[in-house]
Amino acid sequence: MKIDPQQAGQDRLDLATALKELRRASGLSGERLAVRCGMSQSKVSRIETGRFLPSVVDVQQILRALGVDDPTAADLLSMAQVANAEYEDVRTSVRRGLHHRQRELAALELGARHMRHFLPAMVTGLLQTPDYMRQAMSPAVEPAGGDVSRAVALKLERQCVLHDQSKRFEFLLTESAVRWQLCDASVMAVQIDHLVSVSRFPNVRLSVLPLTRRVTDAPFHTFVTYDNRLVTVELFSGQVVLRDPKDADYYRELFDFFAEHSAGEEDARAILESWADGYRAESMRERD
Known part of the structure; x- marks a missing residue:
């Protein structure tokens, strides 16, 4: 993983926005996604609003629950790796x-x-x-x-x-x-x-x-x-x-x-x- 200090903060915001938009496009409510991921609804909400930084494992669970295609998933997982580094x-x-x-x-x-x-x-x-x-x-x-x-x-x-x-x-x-x-x-x-x-x-x-x-x-x-x-x-x-x-x-x-x-x-x-x-x-x- 290549760490770009200037990019990490922006990737945190972009990651939250992308996950929220993917969830909406899927037609799932935050509560329903939480059930599929084995997370609490409040955790999903905090991830989507940028108040909680999800780990790469968290992002994998969400993407799997949303049925995201492989190329998109790879991009978001890479973003999650950078976001989790300071x-x-x-x-x-x-x-x-x-x-x-x-x-x-x-x-x-x-x-x-x-x-x-x-x-x-x-x-x-x-x-x-x-x-x-x-x-x-x-x-x-x-x-x-x-x-x-x-x-x-x-x-x-x-x-x-x-x-x-x-x-x-x-x-x-x-x-x-x-x-x-x-x-x-x-x-x-x-x-x-x-x-x-x-x-x-x-x-x-x-x-x-x-x-x-x-x-x-x-x-x-x-x-x-x-x-x-x-x-x-x-x-x-x-x-x-x-x-x-x-x-x-x-x-x-x-x-x-x-x-x-x-x-x-x-x-x-x-x-x-x-x-x-x-x-x-x-x-x-x-x-x-």
Whole structure:
């Protein structure tokens, strides 16, 4: 699926209008269509007025109930895929204020019960120490502006969610993510020690994927799944949000694939501790 950020919003409106017109052309009432689709009448009404964004599965059910021809159905399903994806570029995020991004993430974490973070490039905010965090939020190439101090404070506040025993967290980090030397060696050692500490939380499973493991696929980008309803994908230029259940299932399966090759529990902690010891030794050499 090719995502056009400018087109997604328009496709939501066009999709609602098209479904309403097809239902009227069929001669079915909204109530009758709801029965055929196994939906509530209020849901059908909200879809047709644009107040509720239907998933691709929802659209498939409606089109099947209306007996829509294959070419028309293909066009509308493609439209539904784009409508269920959002993209925000990093410059827009900075203009809005970096702290807004932290509040949005906090809201996603509050509403989810099971979160899975696949981290091939760097440590995620929920696991970062303050020194690592400040460096991560001050990259070498950055759009002008952005209140980093305020965003850092909110990111640290977000970490309280890790203590909520009603939630489950899975973090899968590649060796590259853990050992990428974003900061001085002493800061890196403390950061890795922190990963070991968080891995002992009863509602957290933290795994690492060493470079010595043979894996038959490549880790292209960071992503996070929130239950089985939403996925966020991180890019250099911004973030993509996917709401289609099929996309959520795909990324959950992808997480499982990489998890099968990773080390967890005590094995992960032993690996992390060895990497932290390496940075401590390097820090001592730098001081000498």
